[in-house]
Amino acid sequence: MPKSAQPKPGTLREMQRAMLDAIRQPLRPDQTMQRGNREFADATIASNDRLTSFERLEVYNQQYWWRLTGLFGDDFPGVRAVIGPRCFDKLTIAYLSAHPSHSWTLRNLGSHLPAFLAENPALTGRHCALAYDVARVEWAATLAFDEPAREPISPAKLAAADPSRLRLGIQPYLQLVELRHPVDTLLAKLRKRTSETTVSSNAAKARRAPRPLRLSVKPLPEPLFLAVHRVDNIVYFKRIDAITFSLVAALRAGSTLEEACEAAFATVEMSAAESVLRVRETFAMFIKLDWLCR
Amino acid sequence: MKRITIRSTKTMLAGAALAGIVFGGYMTKAQAADEKGAPAAGEKAEKASCETHTCKGQNSCKGKGGCKSGDAGCAGKNTCKGKGGCGVKEGKPTHGAKKKEKKA
Numbered sequence: 001m002p003k004s005a006q007p008k009p010g011t012l013r014e015m016q017r018a019m020l021d022a023i024r025q026p027l028r029p030d031q032t033m034q035r036g037n038r039e040f041a042d043a044t045i046a047s048n049d050r051l052t053s054f055e056r057l058e059v060y061n062q063q064y065w066w067r068l069t070g071l072f073g074d075d076f077p078g079v080r081a082v083i084g085p086r087c088f089d090k091l092t093i094a095y096l097s098a099h100p101s102h103s104w105t106l107r108n109l110g111s112h113l114p115a116f117l118a119e120n121p122a123l124t125g126r127h128c129a130l131a132y133d134v135a136r137v138e139w140a141a142t143l144a145f146d147e148p149a150r151e152p153i154s155p156a157k158l159a160a161a162d163p164s165r166l167r168l169g170i171q172p173y174l175q176l177v178e179l180r181h182p183v184d185t186l187l188a189k190l191r192k193r194t195s196e197t198t199v200s201s202n203a204a205k206a207r208r209a210p211r212p213l214r215l216s217v218k219p220l221p222e223p224l225f226l227a228v229h230r231v232d233n234i235v236y237f238k239r240i241d242a243i244t245f246s247l248v249a250a251l252r253a254g255s256t257l258e259e260a261c262e263a264a265f266a267t268v269e270m271s272a273a274e275s276v277l278r279v280r281e282t283f284a285m286f287i288k289l290d291w292l293c294r
Numbered sequence: 295m296k297r298i299t300i301r302s303t304k305t306m307l308a309g310a311a312l313a314g315i316v317f318g319g320y321m322t323k324a325q326a327a328d329e330k331g332a333p334a335a336g337e338k339a340e341k342a343s344c345e346t347h348t349c350k351g352q353n354s355c356k357g358k359g360g361c362k363s364g365d366a367g368c369a370g371k372n373t374c375k376g377k378g379g380c381g382v383k384e385g386k387p388t389h390g391a392k393k394k395e396k397k398a
Binding site for chain 1: 311
């Protein structure tokens with residue numbers, strides 16, 4: 001950097017901040033940098049024999065947005081299919097402007113999306129309720145894949161435990177989502193259709209981009225409880241009932257085994273024999289799937 | 295009287311929960327492995343773009359189950375995120391080649 005272009009001594013932090021602000025400014029529709037950055041670029045960045053100051057800064061600006069928008073799209077293909085690619089592009093810019101990456105890993109890029117959609121329903125228009133559900137499930141899938149697994153409990157050691165005092169942990173990767181739409185089947189359909197499109201376009205060596213997938217689904221009359229978890233590093237969607245949902249939520253909140261059972265069956269009309277059978281089967285399933293931990 | 299009924303129901307359910315835990319634990323490993331797969335675990339949620347790929351620096355390997363870094367599986371351990379160890383090609387992890395880290 002030539003001395004003339006350097007900022008005043010002691011303002012390195014300010015220059016870094018200004019550069020970050022410039023890089024974070026959304027690109028123009030033609031994917032070039034905002035013209036307003038020209039003054040900053042000329043004052044801070046030297047040109048060379050191939051690129052002007054503006055163009056050199058633009059490289060960073062473009063890479064920042066192309067990388068983030070690409071990864072964001074990878075994480076939320078369902079939301080894109082629900083609201084359409086054009087609307088998704090606008091959502092991406094609005095979201096990433098409001099919630100730029102603050103983490104060392106881009107895994108966390110979409111962590112605020114469900115809340116952002118709830119706060120900005122205009123961005124998804126008439127699809128807002130479905131998009132909100134899909135975003136929650138897709139974010140849950142990210143967590144289900146990447147959150148740590150703790151050592152599962154040892155059932156034999158618990159045989160003599162006191163249920164009124166026993167507190168069990170829930171695996172951090174197990175995510176629970178209460179939904180108004182059958183998002184699991186919608187995402188399965190998306191996966192199938194994407195796969196078919198990929199195969200057919202490969203076979204035909206089609207040069208044209210495939211038509212963007214659009215998906216919709218009607219709301220359910222009753223809430224759908226979905227567990228998003230992983231087995232052997234593969235993420236699964238498992239539909240569960242309200243009792244199971246409540247049991248897991250209560251245990252995760254720190255309830256004892258007895259308290260969790262009480263909360264789960266508080267409003268359920270079921271015979272004692274049925275309740276006993278149900279709770280036994282449910283906990284056996286928890287063990288099979290390693291959902292319980294210390 | 296009602297108190298006693300509620301108390302005994304709670305105890306009964308908690309006892310059944312404990313029985314379920316112990317019963318689940320006594321299943322043989324083979325049984326557990328069989329039943330861990332679908333439909334016990336539910337439907338696979340993996341993404342369509344994960345069929346054959348190299349996922350270093352990208353999020354497209356999530357749920358693929360091929361995200362292992364050498365001696366340690368990285369799912370849930372954050373060991374490969376941003377370290378370029380998250381490679382999958384033709385169903386097998388690919389390691390060795392240094393690629394761009396997944397850092398912002």
